Amino acid sequence: ETGVTQSPTHLIKTRGQQVTLRCSSQSGHNTVSWYQQALGQGPQFIFQYYREEENGRGNFPPRFSGLQFPNYSSELNVNALELDDSALYLCASTFFGSYEQYFGPGTRLTVT
Amino acid sequence: GENVEQHPSTLSVQEGDSAVIKCTYSDSASNYFPWYKQELGKRPQLIIDIRSNVGEKKDQRIAVTLNKTAKHFSLHITETQPEDSAVYFCAAPFRGDYKLSFGAGTTVTVRA
Numbered sequence: 001e002t003g004v005t006q007s008p009t010h011l012i013k014t015r016g017q018q019v020t021l022r023c024s025s026q027s028g029h030n031t032v033s034w035y036q037q038a039l040g041q042g043p044q045f046i047f048q049y050y051r052e053e054e055n056g057r058g059n060f061p062p063r064f065s066g067l068q069f070p071n072y073s074s075e076l077n078v079n080a081l082e083l084d085d086s087a088l089y090l091c092a093s094t095f096f097g098s099y100e101q102y103f104g105p106g107t108r109l110t111v112t
Numbered sequence: 113g114e115n116v117e118q119h120p121s122t123l124s125v126q127e128g129d130s131a132v133i134k135c136t137y138s139d140s141a142s143n144y145f146p147w148y149k150q151e152l153g154k155r156p157q158l159i160i161d162i163r164s165n166v167g168e169k170k171d172q173r174i175a176v177t178l179n180k181t182a183k184h185f186s187l188h189i190t191e192t193q194p195e196d197s198a199v200y201f202c203a204a205p206f207r208g209d210y211k212l213s214f215g216a217g218t219t220v221t222v223r224a
């Protein structure tokens with residue numbers, strides 16, 4: 001069984017730029033959620049994807065967008081980066097309708 | 113969304129002693145309560161969870177208790193060991209759905 005993987009591990013961007021983060025779900029999982037974890041805080045839900053469509057969104061602006069592909073891998077895109085976007089971005093995969101979520105190692109994004 | 117409050121924010125215990133972390137939630141419809149452990153620089157890992165049809169669940173040295181009437185649940189770690197040092201997060205379903213809302217985390221330090 002393959003666990004959740006994310007790429008890249010670290011990323012440094014400049015304010016105003018755009019970034020794409022990638023996630024491969026655990027084998028067999030068809031649902032992926034993205035979370036933002038600021039330093040010293042708990043993960044905050046961004047959105048979830050199922051059947052290649054957004055299935056719920058947290059309190060994040062539209063410049064945070066995502067994609068899910070037929071193989072259940074996923075992307076998180078953030079446009080017009082702001083300094084406050086600096087955080088650890090985590091994806092978590094699961095089966096649709098299941099509460100148990102399994103996290104990837106995260107991508108550490110630094111916006112300067 | 114679901115409001116999950118977690119206390120204390122930091123906890124220092126002597127090796128061999130017990131550690132208790134408490135969380136409260138606001139949505140009475142919530143029925144799944146996981147606990148995650150996050151070591152420095154690593155992904156959150158699910159260590160134990162409880163559903164609303166039981167009041168307590170144990171797994172070796174860790175246990176979780178749930179009081180649905182008071183809307184709070186707790187993590188208990190007995191006979192603490194240095195490897196228990198980490199940040200622990202509680203969570204509850206987001207808006208009664210399958211997404212999770214996390215507490216702010218408790219940094220547990222086990223002193224040798």
